[in-house]
Amino acid sequence: xxxxxxxxxxxxxxxxxxxxxxxxxxxxxxxxxxxxxxxxxxxxxxxxxxxxxxxxxxxxxxxxxxxxxxxxxxxxxxxxxxxxxxxxxxxxxxxxxxxxxxxxxxxxxxxxxxxxxxxxxxxxxxxxxxxxxxxxxxxxxxxxxxxxxxxxxxxxxxxxxxxxxxxxxxxxxxxxxxxxxxxxxxxxxxxxxxxxxxxxxxxxxxxxxxxxxxxxxxxxxxxxxxxxxxxxxxxxxxxxxxxxxxxxxxxxxxxxxxxxxxxxxxxxxxxxxxxxxxxxxxxxxxxxxxxxxxxxxxxxxxxxxxxxxxxxxxxxxxxxxxxxxxxxxxxxxxxxxxxxxxx
Numbered sequence: 001x002x003x004x005x006x007x008x009x010x011x012x013x014x015x016x017x018x019x020x021x022x023x024x025x026x027x028x029x030x031x032x033x034x035x036x037x038x039x040x041x042x043x044x045x046x047x048x049x050x051x052x053x054x055x056x057x058x059x060x061x062x063x064x065x066x067x068x069x070x071x072x073x074x075x076x077x078x079x080x081x082x083x084x085x086x087x088x089x090x091x092x093x094x095x096x097x098x099x100x101x102x103x104x105x106x107x108x109x110x111x112x113x114x115x116x117x118x119x120x121x122x123x124x125x126x127x128x129x130x131x132x133x134x135x136x137x138x139x140x141x142x143x144x145x146x147x148x149x150x151x152x153x154x155x156x157x158x159x160x161x162x163x164x165x166x167x168x169x170x171x172x173x174x175x176x177x178x179x180x181x182x183x184x185x186x187x188x189x190x191x192x193x194x195x196x197x198x199x200x201x202x203x204x205x206x207x208x209x210x211x212x213x214x215x216x217x218x219x220x221x222x223x224x225x226x227x228x229x230x231x232x233x234x235x236x237x238x239x240x241x242x243x244x245x246x247x248x249x250x251x252x253x254x255x256x257x258x259x260x261x262x263x264x265x266x267x268x269x270x271x272x273x274x275x276x277x278x279x280x281x282x283x284x285x286x287x288x289x290x291x292x293x294x295x296x297x298x299x300x301x302x303x304x305x306x307x308x309x310x311x312x313x314x315x316x317x318x319x320x321x322x323x324x325x326x327x328x329x330x331x332x333x334x335x336x337x338x339x340x341x342x343x
Contacts, residue, residue, distance in 0.1 A: 097169035109137035125195030141173025215266035
């Protein structure tokens with residue numbers, strides 16, 4: 001989706017339903033298909049397999065998300081495909097990686113987080129680890145790093161004229177995203193006990209609080225100047241509170257902050273901290289975020305076909321991204337005709 005947003009011509013191949021050779025199997029994800037074209041291809045049929053191979057021969061990048069060895073059994077593996085198309089960037093997306101004891105096993109975002117050691121660090125003290133949606137594994141450690149790998153391979157191809165295989169494993173990506181945490185643990189600046197550290201809800205000045213109306217605010221007042229602005233905004237007296245970085249005093253600080261935030265509603269606190277660099281923001285729902293003044297001014301979200309979509313990012317000065325639009329279905333011969341005529 002990111003590549004398509006920014007001008008890449010993306011064609012996704014989906015399998016047909018058991019009842020129809022030309023209708024896509026709706027059990028496959030129909031999400032995040034904007035700015036793409038779709039082909040229904042039966043890779044178990046020789047004609048469909050031949051058509052897919054011809055597409056690969058003309059494309060710059062192939063992204064495949066099967067378990068290791070599946071495309072090889074189909075005859076569309078990295079070695080065979082790169083031999084036919086030496087400039088091909090063959091991008092492989094897996095959870096566990098192309099090798100190792102678990103390579104062929106099933107898994108999901110939460111499993112990769114768990115085995116990497118990252119999930120154990122997410123959550124409140126004395127509570128179970130908390131899955132952070134599927135943002136860290138699927139999208140952060142997975143697809144974002146896959147996109148980076150593709151772009152690096154394309155840049156290198158400009159120099160060498162040759163493509164290569166990009167092996168993106170969510171497990172590896174999660175580990176990479178955890179590098180700062182690993183360094184902090186190594187230096188003794190991070191406890192193995194979750195919910196006791198600076199960024200994991202352990203610090204009372206980096207957490208969320210409930211307000212008088214049951215809604216929430218987020219506080220991220222790490223630096224001393226922001227922390228002082230937080231104390232002033234809450235109407236508290238710095239001299240009556242423990243030092244900011246005294247962990248022994250954190251329970252007292254948390255009680256003082258929690259009590260103060262309960263005195264007013266979320267929106268009242270939003271007004272109080274408006275224009276103050278205290279790093280205090282309301283916790284908005286998605287619907288509220290769409291109409292937020294700042295986000296609306298940047299068109300961070302758009303309403304398209306009656307649904308909310310995030311606008312393409314990052315923003316380019318000379319080659320702006322496309323306006324998101326629904327996917328377009330087409331046929332194999334049309335795409336082959338277009339691609340074979342490209343220089």
